[in-house]
């Protein structure tokens with residue numbers, strides 16, 4: 506039962522948490538959204554500077570909220586891939602310094618493995634194997650979770666990630682950044698059947714469509730064309746109906762693929778992770794479909810769907826328990842396939 510202080514700085518949240526095994530003792534998320542909003546998206550250089558300013562107060566606060574001092578911390582974790590290089594460097598360098606200072610093991614964590622582990626915070630008894638539907642701003646994947654650190658990607662998007670599609674559609678409807686939460690909110694008042702939008706399928710060379718891969722750029726373009734046409738009318742844009750129809754199309758496309766994949770691989774549960782796991786339509790569609798097929802479906806607690814350090818700490822605690830620690834020479838990587846996570850560790854006694 507390891508107690509870990511974890512840092513997450515891969516994008517636009519400066520997050521620090523203290524996690525004991527699969528239980529969150531404290532979780533601080535200093536959001537930079539307001540800083541990036543005028544630019545309509547995350548500006549990497551600005552993100553790095555904000556992380557530098559926010560990281561130390563967040564660490565102090567996380568320890569204080571957990572009511573612990575350094576002597577109770579068994580390991581220091583930080584996200585080291587994938588993400589914005591400058592942003593990741595702030596978190597990882599801080600973690601290395603603390604690990605050296607307090608003579609504690611360092612655990613580098615893959616950001617997507619963190620999103621998978623967010624669901625262990627909903628159910629600490631959850632055990633692999635299961636299928637993870639990982640839907641964030643940068644990724645849309647179906648991952649076969651075989652064990653801690655053992656992953657196989659079975660499906661992914663061929664172009665935009667699901668969250669990216671929400672952000673792009675929100676931008677073209679002038680709804681601001683990030684797009685997911687605002688579209689989700691507006692869709693509550695809209696009719697999901699108001700507009701018929703293309704799901705975006707990936708063709709196979711011999712005919713037919715890919716069962717697990719998705720594509721969202723065609724859907725985004727369809728929303729663009731539709732709004733251009735609607736704007737020619739002299740009436741206000743039916744934003745709520747557009748939001749509801751778009752969201753429904755994404756939710757159905759993701760649900761169809763996740764169910765097909767879980768059934769084909771005979772996996773008993775679908776575990777959802779990433780910012781889009783917060784989406785109400787996805788939650789409804791997936792839950793209903795899973796029930797029809799006798800599959801279990803599990804979502805992270807709402808506050809741990811989007812980026813946070815608790816999920817990073819949860820993954821790190823299990824790696825530490827298994828003796829997986831990272832050398833202090835470890836670096837950051839902007840891209841890293843999830844099946845390579847074990848490259849972050851040297852197996853051993855748990856000291857650097």
Ligand code: KG4
Nearest residue numbers: 641642643668683685780781783784811812
């Ligand atoms: O996992 P996350 O915080 O960051 C990445 O690792 O990318 O995901 C952020 C993404 C954004 O694209 C945001 O628009 C989307 O998650 N998102 C949502 C919702 N809340 C956040 N998308 C749909 N519905 C939501 N309720």
Ligand code: ZN
Nearest residue numbers: 641779811812
């Ligand atoms: Zn994320």
